[in-house]
């Protein structure tokens with residue numbers, strides 16, 4: 001979603017800001033802009049469209065400055081126009097602001113500012129804040145105060161309802177940038193004689209190895225060689241500077257034609273990373289120290305709630321499948337956005353788990369906070385070291401999958417599923433799962449990267465299948481048990497990047513509605529890798545063929561679908577525990593090749609954002 005970068009130092013700011021915006025492009029956006037400050041002049045350029053459009057504008061009219069702020073906007077309030085792009089400048093020309101998040105009471109703020117003579121050029125909520133800060137600067141701060149800009153921002157933010165990550169400049173403060181956050185991530189990069197600000201460490205473009213994570217309710221006054229942080233209540237905060245592991249954060253395509261392609265094909269390595277150091281010496285269970293819970297505490301847990309959004313929510317459904325199967329305790333999977341408002345009944349032996357690749361999805365973060373507010377132990381599975389969710393959870397497991405840039409999640413999904421299998425195994429071995437059953441799951445986990453490597457070799461066949469079906473308007477995905485979440489994920493992947501309408505269903509539910517869609521123009525993808533229900537799935541396949549539907553079977557029992565399915569993607573027979581991960585690979589490849597065939601931008605699908613940081 002929206003991205004922020006800021007720079008204050010001794011070098012030419014514009015190229016650094018543009019480079020930062022390019023690194024944040026993957027998050028999804030529709031316009032870009034920057035503001036540079038030099039000799040009391042604020043130079044603002046903003047354009048709808050790609051960062052490249054802004055970059056050529058900047059190159060054609062260069063403006064030298066050693067400080068500036070920049071932004072990629074994902075429209076919420078107001079359409080995609082140059083005027084609605086950030087930065088926003090207060091109507092008195094003093095304040096430049098970039099903002100991520102949503103100001104819920106912006107209409108009241110706007111009316112208030114208008115009553116004080118401030119005017120508006122955009123339809124955004126953010127411009128209201130720029131004017132409110134300008135108002136406080138002018139009328140509510142002492143002109144001789146050294147911290148006048150900081151004070152103006154602090155006082156203005158006290159009137160804001162909603163969420164924000166902001167970076168602010170004033171044309172009267174050549175040597176200061178203000179940054180603040182509530183509910184929208186913001187990180188300060190510490191360099192030599194320079195500071196950077198970004199909504200995601202990638203925005204630093206590898207320029208800072210040390211970072212300060214701004215917490216909610218904190219405001220920073222940043223100069224090139226100093227950073228001071230206060231709370232909204234004006235109390236100073238001790239700085240905590242962290243090192244960044246760029247190896248984990250680096251994102252380059254490494255020879256692939258898109259990030260999505262790279263991320264699909266690097267899954268064998270990603271799965272190895274998720275397992276590394278997490279198998280016990282006796283090889284019958286997993287070792288998960290990150291959970292920060294003793295075996296005794298874990299044994300007391302008699303219900304687990306998983307919360308997430310999007311693809312991570314599908315990973316949670318597999319967590320439910322594993323935990324109910326192996327640990328034999330009830331699990332519920334909640335959309336984080338529902339959980340945070342529904343006041344679900346929880347009791348003291350309930351454990352809450354949130355799952356988030358980015359570690360910044362606002363609804364997932366708020367679900368975590370809601371659970372913590374109620375005093376529950378809340379754990380997280382996340383891919384982003386240092387993300388807000390990783391910092392605020394009581395414990396958890398990192399995926400170590402490497403940065404995922406493609407908007408449609410692939411490697412993060414399989415890695416989340418694998419980690420939830422490790423959790424299930426760990427808890428099951430504390431209860432009733434035998435040594436030999438545990439050992440067979442561990443053996444299967446160890447063999448998983450190799451199986452995935454082999455299934456990836458089916459790419460040329462799946463590419464051909466994709467060509468055949470790429471121009472259909474609808475798709476059905478059917479699966480049962482551990483393959484039902486795959487049906488949902490297959491449908492989601494396809495619609496996200498190829499814009500084909502697709503639905504996922506438990507196979508037996510087909511007869512309760514979706515079968516009405518079946519016709520030559522609506523192909524069905526059926527998962528059939530669970531031995532005991534293969535005959536049922538074959539019946540479903542027959543029902544589809546009887547209605548002239550085209551059928552693609554993803555199965556480890558290809559002989560059951562010969563003469564029935566139009567196309568068969570044959571999978572190896574693997575242990576039931578790892579089967580859902582192995583069977584995910586074909587649907588990722590199918591969606592990927594269909595999107596390519598249709599000429600879609602797989603890494604930046606329309607309207608979507610990588611990290612959804614507004615409600």
Ligand code: G6P
Nearest residue numbers: 309310311312356357358361409
């Ligand atoms: C967005 C992304 C999805 C992702 C979801 C949850 O919708 O486009 O790919 O699954 O957010 O993201 P998270 O970072 O919390 O896993």
